[in-house]
Amino acid sequence: MPEMKLVHVAAAIIVDSEGRVLIARRDASQHQGGLWEFPGGKVEKGEAVESALARELDEELGIQVESARPQIRITHHYADKSVLLDVWRVERFSGEAHGREGQPIRWVAPSALVDFEFPAANTPIVSAARLPDRLFITGNIAELGASSDQYEAELVRRIRQLPADSLVMLRAPELDDEAFSRCYYRLLDVCEECGIALVLNSSLELANTLGADRLHLSARRLKSLHTRSQFFGRWLSASCHNQEELDRAAQLGADFVTLSPVAPTASHPGAPVLGWNQFWQLTEQSTMPIYALGGLSDEDLQEAWNHGAQGVASISSWWGRF
Template structure:
């Protein structure tokens, strides 16, 4: 009997349940079960005749006493524990009735999203933590005629669209000039509660990584070219690490480098990516399914595309043109 057929396989529906304060609900596994004593996102095994959403609704009522009205796909996580494999079909739940409590006697609590890193989860839950923290859309900054124009466009976008994740991109600037833009962005990010990731062109990674540290930016963002030139994660795990990816090999490299998320493009034809074939929604779904990291869709997309992107397994969308006003 082969290793693949001898292993037990589990399909699990799980939920990141959010309240109006943006907190997420956790339960603690009993000490006498596998992975006992660790915290987890509530859920349970999917029965053979159930869809993922049907299993989700049943499990959350049985475990927590709530009725799920609506839910949105968050991330699908395959994981190999050695003696068995599991696929976690995870949903974001914002619309439910009832107050969740431990119907089976389990310890439960509401947790601030940014505090999730402090809890001891099973290994398979790590990508879920990232997906729960990350927003459903990300902005990439565009051109600006001056630093003042850049600051005006960035503050406008942060205010109007309530952005929580921004990549500072300015390939036309030399490193010293880019550092000035980055400092402006980090200050505005702190003001508006947004995570600012730095990453510029295909130059050496270390100067930008050092800039992340000196400015105390939220993290580093890599181009696909930079991704393939690295053998280890270039920033500490306390910083966010994202990367542009264009194909399946890029995605594999992003996982090996322990990127926290990736941006896959182009989904639709764009002038910027005119030399690359647009993936479309079907290929996006195929490429996202086996991956363990949150993936944003990018290329010709707008806010109306978020539900479609989430529906095929992506974290959401990334965009420049939709959010950014050139000045």
């Protein structure tokens, strides 16, 4: 059987000043007709992706791209074709978007994207559109020399200084289940008040007992998970360090992962690191949003985007900021 041709498509997550995302509905006569999609179109032979994106958005929506950056690249195999979706995030544009080809369009809040039916290939793009570009991971109690109550108070103070729509992971292996649970419920109240999403880094059993909506698994816990349905919440993510772990996370339907270590870290001096080239090779094979982790800070965001990352996950750079 001949190998299916790979169709290269430039697509856009277009965000307006209110943080809403633009989606369009495919004509019934098209492939995957009637479903919603992120605007874009085929990259012609010899054409730069950015040029194809600008051309397609002008033709389809009547807008001119002023700035765009890479968001995620997904290769998806349908029964009749393979598609490389090269997705860019557009946050600055001129013109008023409208369906120039008669297609219905709609501006929706990122959280509402799950209410629309997209082609299967768009599932990770929906996740990427709903996730921020930074993941803040809590540091160790030992770094503060604090009691569990002091640690909790410090976390509350730091979380209150983050912008709305941030993503925070509670990782505190030094706490026993009782203290961890108290801390989780306290932070959950604060995060809900501030419009921040809280991810629990714990065992599956504790997360389900607490009724957590988001769970992040260590590589060891990821390996022992049998099915996605074992977690009762909505968002599942995991720590990955190699292709095998990325494949396992994808098989279980993880919404996103962290991939580390990209650079040397103070906590693991001399340990092997991926570097950006290997990180890029791994993201190119992935079907999930990936946060780059390990020795990175906000200053590495552009480099992370250029190498296929959703953004940067940080522990030390956030923890040492105050």
